[in-house]
Amino acid sequence: MSQLAKSAAIDRETASALDPGAIDDVPEIAAPRRTPVRQIVIVALVAAGLIWAVRYAAHLLTHAETDDAYITGYVHQVTPHLGGTIAEVLVDENQDVKAGDVLFRLDPRDHQAKVDQAEAQLAQSDALIAYAKAQIADAAAKIDQSQAQYTKAESDFQRVQELTKTKVVSKQEFDSAKAAFDSAKANLVSTKASAQAMSSALLVAQAQRQNSQSSLDNAKLQLSYNTITAPASGHTSKRSAEVGAYVQPGQALIAVVEPDVWIEANFKETQLAKMRAGQKAEITVDALPGQEFTGTVESFSPASGAQFAMLPADNATGNFTKVVQRVPVKIHVDAESARGFEERLRPGLSTVVSVQLK
Numbered sequence: 076m077s078q079l080a081k082s083a084a085i086d087r088e089t090a091s092a093l094d095p096g097a098i099d100d101v102p103e104i105a106a107p108r109r110t111p112v113r114q115i116v117i118v119a120l121v122a123a124g125l126i127w128a129v130r131y132a133a134h135l136l137t138h139a140e141t142d143d144a145y146i147t148g149y150v151h152q153v154t155p156h157l158g159g160t161i162a163e164v165l166v167d168e169n170q171d172v173k174a175g176d177v178l179f180r181l182d183p184r185d186h187q188a189k190v191d192q193a194e195a196q197l198a199q200s201d202a203l204i205a206y207a208k209a210q211i212a213d214a215a216a217k218i219d220q221s222q223a224q225y226t227k228a229e230s231d232f233q234r235v236q237e238l239t240k241t242k243v244v245s246k247q248e249f250d251s252a253k254a255a256f257d258s259a260k261a262n263l264v265s266t267k268a269s270a271q272a273m274s275s276a277l278l279v280a281q282a283q284r285q286n287s288q289s290s291l292d293n294a295k296l297q298l299s300y301n302t303i304t305a306p307a308s309g310h311t312s313k314r315s316a317e318v319g320a321y322v323q324p325g326q327a328l329i330a331v332v333e334p335d336v337w338i339e340a341n342f343k344e345t346q347l348a349k350m351r352a353g354q355k356a357e358i359t360v361d362a363l364p365g366q367e368f369t370g371t372v373e374s375f376s377p378a379s380g381a382q383f384a385m386l387p388a389d390n391a392t393g394n395f396t397k398v399v400q401r402v403p404v405k406i407h408v409d410a411e412s413a414r415g416f417e418e419r420l421r422p423g424l425s426t427v428v429s430v431q432l433k
Contacts, residue, residue, distance in 0.1 A: 138357075139350055140429040143401060144340035146360070148422040149333040151307055153178060154325050156300040159185075161320050168314050172305045172331060179316065179328060181301040190298050193291035200284035207277035214270035221263040228252075228259035309333040336420050338370060338406035340428040341380060343399050349432040350375075356406050361425045369412040372430055376403040404430075 159181035166178040234252075314329040316322060338358060342350070350372065358368040379400040381387055388398075406428055413420060 137433050138429045138431055139342060139346040140427065141340055141342050141346070142425070142427045143342075144338055144358075144406075144426045144428040146336050146420055146422050146424045146426060147339045148336040149307070149309075150422060151305075151309070151331040151333070152327045153303060153306065153329045153331060154327055155179075155181065155303055155322050156324060157181075157297060158321065158323050159301060161316055161318055161322060164314075164316065164318050166305075166311055166314070166329065168311055168329075170311045171309075172311055173308045174305055176305045177302055178305055178311075179303040181303070181322075183298055183301040186294065186298040186301060190291065190294040193287065193294040197284065197287040197291050200280060200287045203280035204277065204284055207273060207280045210273040211270060211277060214266065214273050217266045218263070218270055221259065221266040225259040225263045228255045303328065305331055307331055307333055332422060334417060336422060337373070337408060338426055338428055340404045340406055340426075340430075341401040342404055342430075343401055344379070345399060347375075347402060347404075350404070350430055355431045357429045357431070358406065358408065359427045360420065361427075363416065363419060366416070367412075368416075369409045370406045370428075371409065373405045373407045375405075378402075406430075 161179055162182045163180040164178075165180070166172060166176075172178070309331045312330045312332055313327075316326075316328040322328065338356075340356075352372050352374060354372045356370040356372060358370050360366065360368070379402050381400055408420070
């Protein structure tokens with residue numbers, strides 16, 4: 076009985092005690108009763124709760140879900156190959172660039188001087204080669220001349236030697252012919268030796284030229300490093316260099332983020348029993364509430380995330396506590412579902428991934 080009904084009953088008793096005829100003047104308050112509409116609402120709420128519970132249970136049995144997932148992409152840190160002073164900055168943050176676009180230029184004067192020096196050394200080597208070739212040509216002519224003199228002296232000596240046997244020529248003439256023959260022979264040997272020396276000098280000059288050419292190529296390569304270009308097409312971010320700053324090799328100047336992204340979802344090891352490459356995935360991004368994307372399981376990490384930690388846990392100690400490990404899973408985002416949101420899907424954003432296991 077409600078409080079109102081109790082109060083009404085007390086009033087009736089009081090009125091009856093004071094005036095028996097006054098009881099008819101006290102109205103009776105009927106106990107509330109449930110209407111059909113109220114009953115229908117309650118039944119509908121119970122039914123909706125049961126349906127939700129059944130669907131949630133079915134989802135748990137057929138899906139593996141994790142909120143330890145993030146958008147990932149290729150982020151290129153643009154760094155100089157050599158130290159120098161920045162002469163030009165041709166890019167700003169949050170700007171679209173294409174692969175090969177010039178981002179920075181360093182002061183090239185030091186390296187240009189090295190190129191000029193290498194070119195001078197190369198020209199000197201070319202001159203030495205030309206001189207050696209001319210010397211070789213001259214030596215070849217002298218060899219021909221010495222060969223002719225040697226042939227004549229040899230013929231004269233042989234003729235005099237035959238005449239000496241018959242005593243037609245004197246001893247003096249024989250000695251003169253023999254001396255001329257020996258001199259021509261020595262001259263021929265000397266000329267050939269000189270030609271050989273010139274050939275060796277040519278080889279040395281050619282080797283020197285090759286070395287000069289390598290020095291020039293290296294100087295030009297170093298000069299080209301003064302122009303810093305984008306390694307890939309994408310969106311620039313986090314510029315940390317200005318005109319006049321001296322930069323060191325390997326120093327990060329700006330980052331280029333490629334537009335292609337994927338999801339790296341860290342699933343518990345207990346969720347991977349039925350997970351396979353090619354299974355469909357549902358993706359929601361915290362930065363885009365109400366928007367759902369679709370994807371596909373592409374690959375699994377060969378090891379758990381703990382294996383790549385800077386200080387991995389040593390389970391060989393006596394204080395062992397079993398902790399469920401997580402394995403990174405690469406999820407490819409379907410291009411059709413991401414159409415129109417390419418600029419909003421950026422590396423580092425938090426996501427929730429649900430993979431359909433059947």
